Amino acid sequence: MLRKKNELLLARKVQEISRNYEGQIDIRQILLYLITCISRNIDLENILFLLHNLNSEEFELKESIKFKKRFLSFSKNEAFIQYFFNKKEPLILKNLQVAYEKLSRSSDAKETKVSLLAALIASLEEIQTEIAVPFYVDNECIGILCVGKKVGKVFSSDDLFFLNEMAIEFSQKIYFAMRYEEALTKEKEITSLYEVGKVISSLFDFNKTFDIIVRNASIILKAPKIVVLLKDDSDNVFSIKKEFGFTEFQLARIDETPKFRECLQLSNDVSEGILVKSYEDNVFFVQSFLQDLGVYSMLSVPLYDDDLNIIGELRAMRPITQVCFTRRDLGIASSLANNIVLALNNSKRYQKSEEHLIELSTVYNVIKSLTSEFELERIMERICSIFTEELNFTRSILYMYEDNRYLVAKAASRLDDVSIESLKLDISRTIEGKALIEGRIIQMSVNDLDDYHDKSIVNIGMNNFVAIPLLLSSKKAIGVLVIDIGQDSTKQTNIRLLTAIANQSAVILENARLYKKSEELNKQLRIEQSRTAKELQMARYIQQGMLSADLPKTEAVKIAAKNIPCRSVGGDFYNFIERPDNKLGIVIGDVSGKGIPAALLMTMTNSIFSEYGQRYLSTEEVLNHTNFALQHYLSKSPIFYVTAFYGVIDIEKNIIRYCKAGHNPPILYKQETNEILFLDGEGTYLGTFDEGGYIEKNVVVSKGDKLVMYTDGITEVRNEEKKMFTKERLANLVKEHHSLPVDKLLKILIRESEIYGGSTEFADDITLVIIDFDKLDPVEEKIIYKVDYKIKSTLEDVKVVIAEFLKKLQKLEINKRLFNHIRLALSEALMNAFEHGNKKNKEKFVYLKGKVTDMKIELSVIDEGLGFDIKGLQFYENQQEINHRGRGIMAMMACMDSVKFSEKGNILTFTKYII
């Protein structure tokens, strides 16, 4: 049970640590916080965290304290990592070493097992790790916490419990941060690619470059008119790609003349270029056509690719007003052609990169638009509409994977006549499920769907579709996107683009889902916290109300009381009970634990005292019944128990009757003698043991005396050196300030404890109740008879005196139990004196002196021996090696109201009140 209490405390501490994290969703911040908190709670030689890197699939050192290396990674194949794929329990080096020792000595041990153990030990030793605790999310190991040696100590089971609790508490947080970081990296990557692409495109824009080349060609060749023809890759047909220097009319003429748009080189089977100096040389075109174009002289050179295939033609033309082209011009044109080919090649490369850029920019825009959404539902809708609105697909549906078996439609675009609520697909029976399970894109026509029982896709009315799994980088599929590609079953889809968008969507969806989950948890937590806070406030209000209810007003005594709970509510209590016999009952107590459970127990105990304090008149009875009642309610749980001191003040007889249940002894300051009495007594704490052993005691008070009752909160206040305040220090303060009014005395005691502890915040509940016996009238005590015996040290003589004394006492008709107590005390004292004091020496005497009054019996036993050391008795009690005489003295102390030894030890005085 005690363990459970520890675990409860530890679990609460872990919760507190987790709640107190105030950083951002940043993996490093969280990990640093985690390991710092752990090393604050356990003094470690070193600590580090290995995080699963989803991209490299390795476990990498992410954060560490006092670890020598800065870079470290384990591949998934290493035994140390593999171990955690199968088992969720922590690896403990010590246990591994023991197992290894055992196995390596045994002859029939499997070699694989021995070598596995050796590998695990080697890995742990390499990273100076004593305990490796795995962090899990959804059965996936996301990281390993590696804890080094505990400074100067061995790990306790509490430590292990604490580490495990931390792992459970922080796994989800770390996972969320990992995902968040992944999304951020992805977004960054794509943004930069897009930006670079834009720059490249401005440098390599083919059209611009081509323009420049053509203009330059026109200048270099002194030709105002230029045409460039190029072969189309797909159909091998030549066409004019660029024309320069023609009027609208001339362009129209060109359009009407197919021959002009053919490649002259190919149609005339030449390869070295063509030079038409003038109309006279022209064998290619109708002269009137050339005249219409304003062309007199013309040259043409082929454009070759790397394999010397003709892929185009550069044609330059001059009007009649210019000189004719020469061979030299043809040479110039040929080198120009080479430049054009170069530009062309660039353009082809550029075209590819431009396509890629478009993809990138699409993905970029998709992510941009998705990350601007925070609501999961809106993100799902947005994903669907990207496919229809931006990528121009007919329809789209988004399914999410649920319950380990189904794909449930969550959003759709342009799916007007179908309600998506009805779409729930069994993954083992549908093509969408197949895409999910196999993690690959499937493009299909519904006509090929024979293998699947469930063809809800047909009902939706799709003919050809693509099913794209939504994969996280861990290859885990979280859903499927289905896209309608219309009637054309041969339609080419850009798989790369779809995959990219689907993957990005998956990451964003997962993040949103985690975010939503954590938001919901936080919200719930906040609601609970604020409710708890409100409830606590109420509880505090009720409790303080109960404690600070009007103090009883009496002429004879003045009372001050204060309770300072260290949390909102506390476990200390006090209560004043106005009894039917007009005597005042006072209880002070402390229940185990703190906070709400303690407050409940305190309230219950307090009301039990209220009830029993009125029902039973003797303090013993009150404690016995309270003990019984608490046992009944608490089922004797060792976690819950109550210490209490219960006293009844009789201001007619100037006496306090009291009984103690494991509580700190109250301080009674006696003004007459300026001394301090601690009101100690027998009896264990309430609620656990059948027999509490409560014995009522009495103490006389007189005018000016002060009774200070307290709980251990104040005596256990610690100073800087961790030394306690102690009841002796408290008693001395009472003595010092005894003349002050109770309210002031109380303030001073609290202030002194604050000064001692160096803080106004206490670690435990503080309770003080002070009673000032202000106006007590002296009580007259009548002596009934005096006692004076001189006894020979023989057993017979002792026996005779005891018998005589008891016979006389019997006439007073005191109750049998009290009679037995006196009998016990008297015979123990006399036997002690005779046996140990006088060592049975018949020459020596034992004296019995004292008096019996109407209030008390007070007897002194005096021997003629050497006396004895009372401290020795206490020593033996602590050692549990006590002889029966020692026990006799203990019994006397338990049942007499007061037992005192003279300094020498040979006079023993004991008192018992009989009123």
Added chain:
Amino acid sequence: MKQLIKEKKGEVVIFKIDGDVEFDDSIQLNETFSQTIAEGSSKIVIDLGECNYIDSSGLGALVEGLKSTQKANGDLRLAGLNEDFKEILMMTRIIKYFQIFDNTESAVSSF
């Protein structure tokens, strides 16, 4: 102590203490226990039904008896204690050493 009545049930010896135990009664108890153990009976039940008072020397004898019987692989168990007697055991803090039973029958059958 008026009387010490010995009774045997199987291998268990029952001592019924009649009257209060005080002064030198402990000597008789000590001797009786040693003798019983010497005779080979180390399982003892003390019937305290008729005993209201015991002083510390009497308790000393009970504790000695407990130690000797346990050394001989037996035990000394108490039966039929009244509240006052129980209180003395508690005040002297030796109640925890003994196994205590409501009556002799249950004490005997506990062996």
